[in-house]
Structures are given as structure tokens and as C-alpha cells.
Amino acid sequence: MTGPVDAATAGEWADALIHGRRTVLPKRLAPPGPDAAQLQRILGAAAAAPDHGELLPWRFVLIPEQARAALADVFAAALRARDDQATDEQLAQARDKAFRGPVLLLAVVRLGAPGDDIPAAERLVSAGCAIQNILLMATALGFGSALTSGKALSSDLLRALFRLAPDEQALCFVSLGTIAGPRRARARPGVERYVSELKAER
Numbered sequence: 116m117t118g119p120v121d122a123a124t125a126g127e128w129a130d131a132l133i134h135g136r137r138t139v140l141p142k143r144l145a146p147p148g149p150d151a152a153q154l155q156r157i158l159g160a161a162a163a164a165p166d167h168g169e170l171l172p173w174r175f176v177l178i179p180e181q182a183r184a185a186l187a188d189v190f191a192a193a194l195r196a197r198d199d200q201a202t203d204e205q206l207a208q209a210r211d212k213a214f215r216g217p218v219l220l221l222a223v224v225r226l227g228a229p230g231d232d233i234p235a236a237e238r239l240v241s242a243g244c245a246i247q248n249i250l251l252m253a254t255a256l257g258f259g260s261a262l263t264s265g266k267a268l269s270s271d272l273l274r275a276l277f278r279l280a281p282d283e284q285a286l287c288f289v290s291l292g293t294i295a296g297p298r299r300a301r302a303r304p305g306v307e308r309y310v311s312e313l314k315a316e317r
């Protein structure tokens with residue numbers, strides 16, 4: 116924003132941004148990705164996430180071009196470990212996922228230990244808010260974005276590659292890039308589907 120914006124205009128901008136964000140699958144994310152300054156801005160948006168106790172219970176790991184092959188090896192090995200019948204084609208597909216999207220990040224949450232003051236659920240909420248801030252800032256700057264997961268996320272091989280601490284969990288990958296294909300259309304749920312009112316007993 117370059118100057119004061121009235122609440123109605125800000126509301127319209129927020130509406131357009133929030134409802135305009137759509138998953139753009141990583142195979143449809145092309146170069147150029149965000150430049151260094153844009154990426155700092157996108158990553159900086161995560162810092163505005165609510166964070167009970169200011170634990171910073173999440174982090175993001177950038178996976179640059181030169182590290183994609185190591186991730187591809189993990190995707191293929193994780194697939195082979197859970198399916199020894201995996202075909203060469205399936206293994207190649209698994210590898211290919213590591214090379215999609217000009218910017219690829221792994222979102223990691225630190226869940227802590229049972230009994231910690233700030234429980235795992237709250238840390239996960241904070242991580243989700245940080246991820247959403249990243250998606251929204253990327254959208255605001257004109258980039259497409261996607262979250263992807265998969266069974267490899269919980270594999271020991273991936274944990275080892277990203278040097279996850281015992282109380283850390285890999286949540287999802289975040290891909291960013293220029294929109295190079297149709298975006299998925301999704302009917303959003305109506306408010307009545309997820310909001311109810313507490314009925315007072317007395």
C-alpha cells in the first residue's frame with residue numbers, strides 16, 4: 116500500500132487476494148520464480164503468523180536447483196521402500212516431482228513433547244498460518260503456488276536429508292512460480308457448512 120486505504124477498499128483487496136488464491140499444481144509452475152527480494156518478502160510474511168508463546172515452532176527449508184537431485188533420490192528410494200514392485204516409470208515419476216517449480220520449500224513444524232505448555236495442535240495452527248501467509252504474499256505478487264504432501268514426507272530418508280530433529284515433522288512442500296497452465300477450480304464451501312452457533316443451555 117502506498118498510502119492510507121479506507122477499510123472498504125482494504126476489505127475488497129483482502130477479499131480478492133484471499134479468494135483469488137488457488138492451488139496451481141507444481142507441474143504448471145514455470146520460471147521465473149520470485150527474485151531474491153520477492154522471495155524475502157514472501158518468506159517474511161510467515162513471520163506475521165500467530166505464535167502462542169513466540170516459540171517459532173516452524174521453519175522452512177529452501178531446496179535449490181543443486182539440491183533437487185538429492186530430494187529426487189529420496190522420493191525414489193522412499194517409493195521403493197514401501198513398494199518393492201514399483202516400476203521404473205513410477206520411480207521416474209517420483210523423481211520428477213523433486214524438479215518441479217522454480218521455488219521449492221519444505222515446511223517443518225516442531226511439535227514439542229507431550230505436556231509442553233504450548234501443545235502440538237497449537238504449533239500446527241501456527242505453522243498453517245505461516246504457510247498461508249506465504250501463499251497469500253506469493254499470490255499478491257502475482258505468483259502461483261501449491262502445497263504438496265505424500266508418503267515420502269514421513270520417511271526416515273527424508274527426515275535424514277533435511278536433518279529433522281526428533282520432535283520435528285515435515286508438513287508439506289510449498290512450490291512457487293509463474294502460472295503456466297490452468298488453475299484448479301474449486302467450489303469453496305459456504306459459511307453455513309463450517310460455522311454454527313453455540314446454543315446456550317440456560
Ligand SMILES: Cc1cc2nc3c(=O)[nH]c(=O)nc-3n(C[C@H](O)[C@H](O)[C@H](O)COP(=O)(O)O)c2cc1C
Pocket residue numbers: 136137138139262263264265286287299301
Ligand atoms: C498440508 C497440505 C498438503 C497438500 N498436499 C497436496 C498434494 O499432495 N497434492 C495436491 O494436489 N494438493 C495438495 N494440497 C492442496 C489441496 O489439494 C488444495 O488446497 C485444495 O484442493 C483446495 O484447492 P485450493 O488451494 O485451490 O483452494 C495440500 C494442502 C494442504 C493444506
